[in-house]
Amino acid sequence: MTAQVNNLANLLSSTKEGFQFADIKLFVGSDRSTTAEELQEEVHKAVSQIRLGLVKPVDSIDKGIAKTNIGRFLA
Amino acid sequence: MTALKDMIAAFRGRSEFPIEVEEVRDWLIKFGMQDEITFYPIEVNPGRLRGLVIRDRSIARPYAESLWMLSIGFWHKANPCWQRLVCCKEMMHAWDAQSSCVDNIAELKALCENLSSSLDMKDLDEAVWSDHLAVYKALAVLAPMEQIELLRKNYENGKITTYQIALLFRIPEVYVNDLFNPIYKRLVDCLVEGKYLSRPHNEPATA
Numbered sequence: 001m002t003a004q005v006n007n008l009a010n011l012l013s014s015t016k017e018g019f020q021f022a023d024i025k026l027f028v029g030s031d032r033s034t035t036a037e038e039l040q041e042e043v044h045k046a047v048s049q050i051r052l053g054l055v056k057p058v059d060s061i062d063k064g065i066a067k068t069n070i071g072r073f074l075a
Numbered sequence: 076m077t078a079l080k081d082m083i084a085a086f087r088g089r090s091e092f093p094i095e096v097e098e099v100r101d102w103l104i105k106f107g108m109q110d111e112i113t114f115y116p117i118e119v120n121p122g123r124l125r126g127l128v129i130r131d132r133s134i135a136r137p138y139a140e141s142l143w144m145l146s147i148g149f150w151h152k153a154n155p156c157w158q159r160l161v162c163c164k165e166m167m168h169a170w171d172a173q174s175s176c177v178d179n180i181a182e183l184k185a186l187c188e189n190l191s192s193s194l195d196m197k198d199l200d201e202a203v204w205s206d207h208l209a210v211y212k213a214l215a216v217l218a219p220m221e222q223i224e225l226l227r228k229n230y231e232n233g234k235i236t237t238y239q240i241a242l243l244f245r246i247p248e249v250y251v252n253d254l255f256n257p258i259y260k261r262l263v264d265c266l267v268e269g270k271y272l273s274r275p276h277n278e279p280a281t282a
Contacts, residue, residue, distance in 0.1 A: 009180040015131040019144060023130035023176040024183060025168045025206050027161050028190050031122035036188040042124035043187065046148045049117045050129060055151075057113045060097060061162055062155060067091040068243050070222055073235045 008044045011051045079170060079212055080267040081106070087221060093245035094217055096162045108169045111144040114162055116151030125150055125157065128165035130176075145169065156247045163213040168205065170212075175201035208266065214254065215263045218244040223254050230255055 012021045026043065028034070049055045082102055086094055100112045117126075126149040133142035145168075149161040177186050182202065189203045218240075229235045241248035253259050 005180055005184070008183070012129065012180075012183075016144070019131040019133050019142075021129070022132035022143075022178050023128075023168065023171065024186075025128050025130075025165065025171070025177065025202070025209065026124060026186065026190060027126040027164055027206075027210075029120070029122040029125050034123040034191050036184070036191045038123055039187040039191045040184065042119050043127060043183070046117050046119050046124065046127050047129065050115050050146050050148055055115050055117055055148075057115050061114055061149075061158055062093070062095050062245070063097050065093060065095060065155070065245065067093070070090050070092060070225065070243065073229060073239065073243065074225055 004041070004044055008040070008047060011044075011047045014051055078267075079167075079215070083216060083219060083267060086216065086219060089219070089222070092222070092243050093159070094219075096159050096166075099163055099166055099216060103166060103169055107140075108143070109145055109166075110142040112166065113144075113146050115146060115148045117148040119148075119150055121150040121153060125153065126161035126165060128168050130168065143169070156241060156245050159217065159245055160210070160213055160247055160250075163217055164209045167209040167212040167216075171205050171209075172201070175205040177202045211259070211262055212266055214246065214250060215266060217246050218254055220260060220263050223260075227255060 012024065015021055024043075024047075026039070028039065082099070085102055086098070096114075103109045104112060119125075126147065128148075129146045131144040131146070135141070145166065147162055147165040149158050149165075153161065177183050185200070186202050186206075189200065190206065222244075226235065226240060230240065237248050237251040240251045240254075
């Protein structure tokens with residue numbers, strides 16, 4: 001676990017030149033039995049994918065998503 | 076610093092929904108909150124972690140404001156409603172006070188411990204507090220109170236369902252009933268006016 005923690009610290013520090021790591025925040029899942037270690041493991045997985053370029057960023061989450069007029073629900 | 080209420084005001088008067096995540100991102104970049112916001116579809120166990128944000132700040136430059144980068148990870152197989160809420164919630168951390176920032180490994184370990192334990196108000200620290208509040212800030216943007224009030228009568232008399240409301244705003248259905256709770260309305264008023272942003276509930280706000 002110490003090696004993972006050290007690796008996580010190194011990953012968080014490895015940002016673009018001229019920048020420094022300033023903050024991290026999490027959106028936890030619904031499994032209330034998750035331990036702190038398990039959560040940390042997921043954070044490590046997520047940070048690795050982002051910092052090491054293992055996943056490509058997406059241009060759009062929902063651009064052009066079909067819209068609905070709220071008036072439909074006000075009658 | 077441009078406030079959450081300015082963002083909400085920018086989307087006021089809408090009749091077409093949902094508000095796109097890109098609109099929120101573009102507003103934050105345009106009005107100087109953040110300089111770069113990037114979304115990454117990641118592989119995680121969503122029961123444990125739905126998403127996260129890493130904030131990086133430019134190293135201090137004389138006579139220049141800091142630049143900020145947000146890298147937001149969201150579970151790549153989440154349905155669009157969850158992807159949207161996760162991304163929007165993480166963008167809300169653009170407003171986090173310095174005192175709630177988690178910028179070292181010891182604080183991150185503490186955050187993991189606090190978020191994974193059962194909710195005990197006396198153990199809330201600013202980082203945990205800001206995480207919980209950011210979800211409600213995101214909902215305040217994606218499902219504006221102005222429109223919630225328009226829908227209230229038909230929601231209360233059962234003419235529209237929580238599923239229909241979730242689909243209108245493209246938010247997870249599990250949050251819809253919360254939106255019509257009078258306590259939620261008071262919380263949004265507090266968040267929008269900037270009160271209680273960085274304090275536990277039992278500490279008085281400053282004037």
